[in-house]
Amino acid sequence: MSADTSMATPRRIRRFSTYRIVEHLLLILLFATLALTGLPQKFHQVGICQSLILLIGGIDMARIIHHWAGVLFLLLAVEHIAVNFIGIVFRQWDPSLLITLKDVKDAIHNGRYYLGLLPNPALCGRFSYKEKCVYWLVLIGGIQMIVTGFMLWFPVLVTRYLPGQFIPAAKIVHSSEAMITFLLVVTWHLYEVILSPDVFPVNKGIFTGYMEEQQAARLHPLEGTERREIDADDLSEMSPEHRP
Amino acid sequence: MRSLRLALLQLVALCLLLTGASTDAADESAAASERKHCLSCHAIRGSVKKFSDGDQVSTYVDPKAFDRSIHRTLPCSACHEEFSSKHHPDRVFRTKQQYQVRESRRCLTCHPDEKINERPIHQSLLKKELAGQPRICTTCHSAHSAQRVRKGNVTTSEEQFCLRCHRYAGTMHFASGASVSTQVDTAEIANSAHRNLACSDCHFSFSPSEHPRRQFRSIREYRLSASELCRRCHFDKQTKMAESIHYSLVSTGRLDAPTCVDCHGGHAIRSMETDRLAIVKKCASCHRQVYAEYAQSVHGRALSDTNNADVPTCIDCHSSHSIRAARSASFHDAIPDTCGGCHGKKEVMAKYGLSTAVVKTYLSDFHGMTLQLHRKEIRNRQRPAAPLAVCSDCHGVHTIGRATGENAAVIKSNLLKRCQSCHPNASENFPDIWLSHYEPSLAAMPLIFILQWFYRVMLFVMVVGLVFQILLDIRRRLEK
Numbered sequence: 041m042s043a044d045t046s047m048a049t050p051r052r053i054r055r056f057s058t059y060r061i062v063e064h065l066l067l068i069l070l071f072a073t074l075a076l077t078g079l080p081q082k083f084h085q086v087g088i089c090q091s092l093i094l095l096i097g098g099i100d101m102a103r104i105i106h107h108w109a110g111v112l113f114l115l116l117a118v119e120h121i122a123v124n125f126i127g128i129v130f131r132q133w134d135p136s137l138l139i140t141l142k143d144v145k146d147a148i149h150n151g152r153y154y155l156g157l158l159p160n161p162a163l164c165g166r167f168s169y170k171e172k173c174v175y176w177l178v179l180i181g182g183i184q185m186i187v188t189g190f191m192l193w194f195p196v197l198v199t200r201y202l203p204g205q206f207i208p209a210a211k212i213v214h215s216s217e218a219m220i221t222f223l224l225v226v227t228w229h230l231y232e233v234i235l236s237p238d239v240f241p242v243n244k245g246i247f248t249g250y251m252e253e254q255q256a257a258r259l260h261p262l263e264g265t266e267r268r269e270i271d272a273d274d275l276s277e278m279s280p281e282h283r284p
Numbered sequence: 285m286r287s288l289r290l291a292l293l294q295l296v297a298l299c300l301l302l303t304g305a306s307t308d309a310a311d312e313s314a315a316a317s318e319r320k321h322c323l324s325c326h327a328i329r330g331s332v333k334k335f336s337d338g339d340q341v342s343t344y345v346d347p348k349a350f351d352r353s354i355h356r357t358l359p360c361s362a363c364h365e366e367f368s369s370k371h372h373p374d375r376v377f378r379t380k381q382q383y384q385v386r387e388s389r390r391c392l393t394c395h396p397d398e399k400i401n402e403r404p405i406h407q408s409l410l411k412k413e414l415a416g417q418p419r420i421c422t423t424c425h426s427a428h429s430a431q432r433v434r435k436g437n438v439t440t441s442e443e444q445f446c447l448r449c450h451r452y453a454g455t456m457h458f459a460s461g462a463s464v465s466t467q468v469d470t471a472e473i474a475n476s477a478h479r480n481l482a483c484s485d486c487h488f489s490f491s492p493s494e495h496p497r498r499q500f501r502s503i504r505e506y507r508l509s510a511s512e513l514c515r516r517c518h519f520d521k522q523t524k525m526a527e528s529i530h531y532s533l534v535s536t537g538r539l540d541a542p543t544c545v546d547c548h549g550g551h552a553i554r555s556m557e558t559d560r561l562a563i564v565k566k567c568a569s570c571h572r573q574v575y576a577e578y579a580q581s582v583h584g585r586a587l588s589d590t591n592n593a594d595v596p597t598c599i600d601c602h603s604s605h606s607i608r609a610a611r612s613a614s615f616h617d618a619i620p621d622t623c624g625g626c627h628g629k630k631e632v633m634a635k636y637g638l639s640t641a642v643v644k645t646y647l648s649d650f651h652g653m654t655l656q657l658h659r660k661e662i663r664n665r666q667r668p669a670a671p672l673a674v675c676s677d678c679h680g681v682h683t684i685g686r687a688t689g690e691n692a693a694v695i696k697s698n699l700l701k702r703c704q705s706c707h708p709n710a711s712e713n714f715p716d717i718w719l720s721h722y723e724p725s726l727a728a729m730p731l732i733f734i735l736q737w738f739y740r741v742m743l744f745v746m747v748v749g750l751v752f753q754i755l756l757d758i759r760r761r762l763e764k
Binding site for chain 2: 081084085090093094098099100153154155156161195196199200202203204205207208209212213216217219220223224227228231236237238
């Protein structure tokens, strides 16, 4: 392959299966819905939040949408955990998002790099420690918000078994976790996939499923040495050299 | 003989009235000489006529006043028929009234009933006479200084003119058979806010030259019509009043609902702002049960015991003119504003050691927040929102007491029932969801306090850390 053709049609590698693409799209949709209907409730004293609530159709409508988006979010979380549990335990999927000792080392490495003590950042595999961090914070935060969300939705039922103070406590956990997740996503995640000089203007991998080989080599240099997550439907699309 | 003399006198009087100064000189000189004769004694002060009951009346006649009177051209004997230059009978009367009644009959000679009946004031007097209360003309018109009544030339002001009759006990009769006194207490007028107004400013269409006859079915209808006149000056209040529950009751036929004069009074009207207890008493005259409750409340006792200027009276919560139905949803939903108007003011609450956090904590909690948003969307609403708990739902309305000490336990024990009225399956733990206006502290709500601070610190550290990391990342990458 000539240099010209590689410039025109760069070689791409399959990074995410259709299943992951759909899952992420659903997550974006539900995250946006929950944030748009939830955060204005937290900051209800602010004028623009009140306007937003009125635009949605009032606080009652905002709550209904928030509740049912929450139910769908619960289903998505259950599906995600179940599929990955089955995949990793029974289908030999690579648990590529598990936090390992290398991630701790990478984090320390990058800390020194940022302070100018080391010349280069840590090299990562399929997922960097930052990506893993976002993933686990969103997953754990999501579970917390599901639990506390249902507590807030059904306070009468909850207080039949738990002290009353658990409800205001749940409210603090729910809204604080929401803020943590929201800020994590809009600062770190959106920086890493959009604004970071590495990927600017945008890393489209999660929407197309593909990543240019050069970029993949730069962002995930160690991935070739690791096992990749391969779902059944991906095998046909993958170039032979990238098959495990 | 006597009737002949009477007829002669009438003729003389009539002639004198009709022809005035150009009357027969002989008659005039006769009248003048008689007058001179009488006044030789009666123009001297100090002599009295005594009655059998010990009462007495001065026999003094002020010649100057008489010269100004309408009867100045009449000889004394025209009215004092039994007297002349030659006769001065010694008459005996039991009482002064008996004397006055008798003398008043003399007026009829020239002023017959048919004539004087044209005036409404006389009608009511004649009705009284039929009921056994005799008329005494001189009470209003006085004796020797009687003035021409028409054209208002007798008094210096309209008020004085009206008071010539209305200072005395008259009666206004209604079709229902009821009646009301037309007497005006001059002291009331002098102290009223309207003391500088003329009578006809309120009693529209009445004047020294006009006294229309009006018919009302009842006192109530008269009062309602009187209230209509207030708007000529107090249009803003009338407009507010038109939105009120009282006005809508009147317009649906409940005529006993109050209008302007029922609260403000008529001639005694004055600013009610200064006497807050009087406001409460006014409302209490109809709303007795509510007043009984209010009087026992922390607000009511402070008002009656110490005339406290900070506690609310009826109108501070219900407003004065635009009083809305207190059971309406809009009134209920505005209660946090109503209470917050005072309980949110630091400078007021500090006097009583009360916290202003009560408003903030309510508004930031579920009910307060939802209520605020419901009120904002009220215009777009198809159907009313479900009622949300407001201050009065837990603390009571007119019975409101302190929320500390014994009362705290009472409020607490009633709370579950209150909750259950909207959340029927609520259990004993349920009311504890509400933190009772406490701002979480380590002592009061450790779980919530710790969680709050844990997340505050964590959020701060996370955001600062992330931003710092991103900035370092950008710097390092641009260095390359």
